[in-house]
Amino acid sequence: MQKMMMEEKLVISELELGKDLANRLMSNLKHTSSSSSSADSNKTLISEILRVYQNAIFMLSLNEHKNTLKRRSPEIDNDKDSKIMFKKRKTSDKKTEKVKVFVTTGQENGSIEDGHCWRKYGQKEIHGSKNPRAYYRCTHRFTQNCVAVKQVQKSDTDPSVYEVKYLGNHTCNNIITSPKSTNMNFSVSMFEEGRNRVNVTEKSEDMMKPKKSEEAMMINLEDLENKKNIFRTFSFLNHEFENGEWKSNLFLGELSPATSGSGITSEIVTAPASLKNSETADSYFSSLDNIIDQDWLWSAL
DNA sequence: CTCATTTGACCGAA
DNA sequence: TTCGGTCAAATGAG
Incomplete structure (x- = not known):
């Protein structure tokens, strides 16, 4: 836990640094600004970066x-007959x-690409x-x-x-790559919201069944919550995809085995x-998926 | 044509 | 009964 707090602080300071850098870049561009349109797009990009960082910092x-x-x-933890x-x-x-997905541009359709092919049902x-709420x-x-399923709902507030x-x-191997x-900058954060839940009851084999796997996953997530809102943040800068693995120049995250077996994840994506289009987004989400799949989230499956 | 989305119907849980 | 998740026929896109 302490370690995690440290990690979070690290992430915050890292993000702050990134924000400062972007700010400096912005002011640089202001002074040397030409009339080229690319400069303008750079500015918008940078603005967006700033906003992204702002979001991440805020959430953290x-x-x-x-x-x-x-x-x-x-x-809550040890009461009565469990x-x-x-x-x-x-x-x-x-x-x-x-899972919250922050989309900086008001993307109207709400379809968040995450590296997998989804069909709305x-x-x-x-x-x-x-x-x-849309079901995919x-x-x-x-x-x-x-058996992977996702639900997408536009936030009421934002x-x-x-x-x-x-x-x-996902038991399929059709991750879109x-x-x-x-040169996009992208940050992905994950966190859980929820109430208290302690028990983990269902076995992992149940996860493969189309129905009734949700509860087990929810439980695990809440277990996460019990561990005080484990928060994971990743930043990918100029990463590459190689041999089925993502390489990132920068990676920050708290990996929590506590989530093992959970098929449900929460995330904030900026x-x-x-x-x-979906292609660029896919790659980012794919990176997230890969990390999750391989390292912790599904380790119990 | 195929395949995806839309959308009301259907069903189970509470 | 209501609510939320899924089904499936109708519709649309390419």
Whole structure:
């Protein structure tokens, strides 16, 4: 835990540094500004970078604040008959975690690319929410028995924010890889929101079943939450994709094995404004997926 | 044509 | 009953 706090601070300072750098670059451009349009796009890009950093810093600070102030109440952990408690909580916790996707440009369709092929299979108005929730399943569900599912819902408060909930793990091997070297800066943060959940009950083999895997995943996530909002942040700068692995010049993150077995993830993604089509975004999300898949999140599967 | 999306129907859980 | 997740026919895009 302490280590994590340290990590977070490191991330914050790193991001602050990046922000300063971008600021300096911006002022540089101002003084040497020519009339070329590329200079303008550079400026927008930099502005976006600044905003991205701002977001990341803000989220990190928030999280840290939460960690220090909101300590988990102890009674939750070891109270009463755990089986009964688990059953009782089962339902109400479906909402506990969410993945938020920050899209800097107000991307209207809300389709967040994450390196996998998704097929929309439903949309629902959600009680109490202004915006409908869209349901996606992996395109290779039937061809490769991939049970991955995701839900995307535009944030009520911030239209540029999409809350994305991932359910199930990809068993397909069809990650979209479009290396397409870019000079984009991209930061991905993950964190969990939710209430208290302690028990981890279901076994990993259940995760492969199309139904009823959600609960187990939610549980694991909440377990995460119990560990005080584990927060992971990654930054990828001029990374490359090689031999199925992403190389990043900069990587910051707290890897938490506590999430093992969880097929659901939460994340905050800040995407650059220039992110227009899915290809470039894919590569970034692919990198995230790879890291998650290989290192911790699904390690129990 | 094929394949993806839309959208109301359907169903299970609470 | 309501709510949320999924299904599947209709529709649209290419």
